Each structure stands twice: as C-alpha cells, then as structure tokens.
Amino acid sequence: MKVNAKKVKEIVDKYRGRHDCLVSMLQDVQAEYRYLPEEAIKLVADQVGLPLIQVYGVSTFFKAFRMEPAGKHTCTVCMGTACHVRGAPRVLDELERKLRIAPKQTTKDQEFTLETVNCLGACALGPIVVVDEKYHGQMKPGKVAELLAGVKKKSNGKKR
Ligand code: FES
Known part of the structure; x- marks a missing residue:
C-alpha cells in the first residue's frame, strides 16, 4: 500500500x-x-x-496494532469462557470454513480479517461475533452464512 x-x-x-x-x-x-x-x-x-x-x-x-494489511471488514469472535461454553468454538470453526482462513488471517480478496478476543464484556449475549464494531449476539454456526452475506451486501450497496 x-x-x-x-x-x-x-x-x-x-x-x-x-x-x-x-x-x-x-x-x-x-x-x-x-x-x-x-x-x-x-x-x-x-x-x-x-x-x-x-x-x-x-x-x-501493542496487540491492537496490525503489521499486515487488514481486510475491509474485521470479524471478531469472542472466545472468552461464557461465549466458549455457549458454542463459540463451533461458530469460529464455521467462520474459518466459510472464509477459508484462520484467526489473524485475511481473505485473499481482502474482504475479511478474522480475529478472536477473550471477553467483550457482554457475556449474557454470548456467543458473540463482532463485525465492523457491530455486535451479533447468540450466534450459531447456522447464522454465519447469513451474517457474512449481509455484510457483503451492505458493503456492495455502499460502493454504488
Ligand atoms: S465471554 Fe464473550 S463477552 Fe464475555
């Protein structure tokens, strides 16, 4: 860049x-x-x-600083205890599968960067996935495709 x-x-x-x-x-x-x-x-x-x-x-x-280019959207999965016991690992697995990347990696098209975090302080909503600072609570593996499609759709809408 x-x-x-x-x-x-x-x-x-x-x-x-x-x-x-x-x-x-x-x-x-x-x-x-x-x-x-x-x-x-x-x-x-x-x-x-x-x-x-x-x-x-x-x-x-500082962990907050990134030395590699990030994707257009950052997708952060909370892996804290409360989210973990409510199924965060399965949500993360599904995100890894759909995006074909591991945490701390960015998709080849530079659209998504996948991150994990240990507790976002909103445990009652777990498992939580944050995309571009928007919280998505009670996440399930089955909701991942819809979430990613929604982000892409919104992003494509902004280009016009
Ligand atoms: S453990 Fe996920 S918000 Fe606290």
Missing part, C-alpha cells in the same frame, strides 16, 4: 509537542491504512525524532 507522507505528517502535527502521544499517532495511522505500513512507521519516527527501533517497538508491543 502506498503511504501518503503528507497525511502521516498531518497526523504527527496533530500531536506536535506531545511526545507521550506516540500510541495515539500510531492509532491514527492505523485508522488511515487499516494497519501500520513500515514506511509510515519510518515517517513517524523521522518526524517525531525518535529512534526507529523505539517506534517499531511500540508498534509491535
């Missing part, structure tokens, strides 16, 4: 003089590219005046 140096500079400028904001800067960069491109990390390090290794270290330390 091509990194827009001007855009990265704008992000850094937003936090100018606030050296404790490196994580926020990287979050903004990730929001722009859906991951942290190496080139963008170098630009941030240059602009902030920090050693590249330090910025790279922060990028790889």
